[in-house]
Amino acid sequence: MPETPLYPSSKTVLIVEDDRGVMELLKIVLAREGFKVTEAIDGEEALQKARQEPPPDLILLDLMLPKSGGFEVVRELQDENTGGIPVVIMTGRAMDRSTSEMILHEANVREYLEKPVKPAALCALLHKLLNTRPAMH
Amino acid sequence: MSKPDIIIVEDDPLVGEISRDILAGAGYAVQLVPESREAVAAVRAGMPKLVITDIMMPGVTGLDICKALKADPHLKDIPVMVMSAKSFETEKRRAAMFGAAYFLVKPFSEKSLLSTVAGILGPREGK
Numbered sequence: 001m002p003e004t005p006l007y008p009s010s011k012t013v014l015i016v017e018d019d020r021g022v023m024e025l026l027k028i029v030l031a032r033e034g035f036k037v038t039e040a041i042d043g044e045e046a047l048q049k050a051r052q053e054p055p056p057d058l059i060l061l062d063l064m065l066p067k068s069g070g071f072e073v074v075r076e077l078q079d080e081n082t083g084g085i086p087v088v089i090m091t092g093r094a095m096d097r098s099t100s101e102m103i104l105h106e107a108n109v110r111e112y113l114e115k116p117v118k119p120a121a122l123c124a125l126l127h128k129l130l131n132t133r134p135a136m137h
Numbered sequence: 138m139s140k141p142d143i144i145i146v147e148d149d150p151l152v153g154e155i156s157r158d159i160l161a162g163a164g165y166a167v168q169l170v171p172e173s174r175e176a177v178a179a180v181r182a183g184m185p186k187l188v189i190t191d192i193m194m195p196g197v198t199g200l201d202i203c204k205a206l207k208a209d210p211h212l213k214d215i216p217v218m219v220m221s222a223k224s225f226e227t228e229k230r231r232a233a234m235f236g237a238a239y240f241l242v243k244p245f246s247e248k249s250l251l252s253t254v255a256g257i258l259g260p261r262e263g264k
Binding site: 020021022023024025026028029032115116117118119120 | 150
């Protein structure tokens with residue numbers, strides 16, 4: 001029996017994105033969909049927020065981050081405290097197949113989305129991964 | 138589709154779709170045109186009350202669209218709002234020269250988009 005879908009307001013998504021414009025838009029998209037949102041602008045802040053209590057239910061992570069790159073963040077998140085948090089990677093347009101396959105092999109990475117991100121596709125993916133159903137607009 | 142109040146020209150689906158959804162949610166009839174080369178034809182067909190366009194788009198840019206609209210006697214009175222990142226001050230000035238009357242600096246908030254559009258078109262109550 002599949003679990004009964006949950007309301008998006010019961011789930012917190014951590015957005016990790018250094019481009020302020022993209023961040024603001026992602027926050028609008030997710031908030032309108034009903035999710036709780038928290039944000040980090042680099043890998044360091046992402047790890048700090050992922051380790052807070054309560055932890056986020058999902059991490060939406062830009063692969064191209066300043067300081068430590070997104071891939072390092074993915075690896076750092078694989079410790080026992082944060083390894084269970086599903087990660088969705090956002091990448092630039094041009095990612096070759098070997099890189100995408102390598103990322104999808106990481107235990108905590110569930111999916112990757114190519115930028116520019118399509119809001120409908122992003123929301124559908126989050127609902128699927130978090131077992132939520134869309135809020136009524 | 139019935140005649141749109143607003144046509145949005147934006148190739149980035151994140152910006153375009155959320156702008157459309159915000160404005161449609163406020164009661165405006167909105168048409169999103171992701172292909173900038175189709176923008177002028179869409180404006181001619183839809184005769185909206187406002188055109189919102191990105192500047193930086195491949196092929197036909199927002200400036201090209203401004204220029205084309207202002208050069209057409211049937212379309213020149215339709216107000217154009219340009220969405221621009223702060224770093225594109227030069228493009229903003231050029232857009233003003235080409236007839237764009239309004240600017241919205243990216244990243245924008247839901248509130249700033251709605252208040253800017255409401256300032257141009259007047260607020261909408263319901264659909």
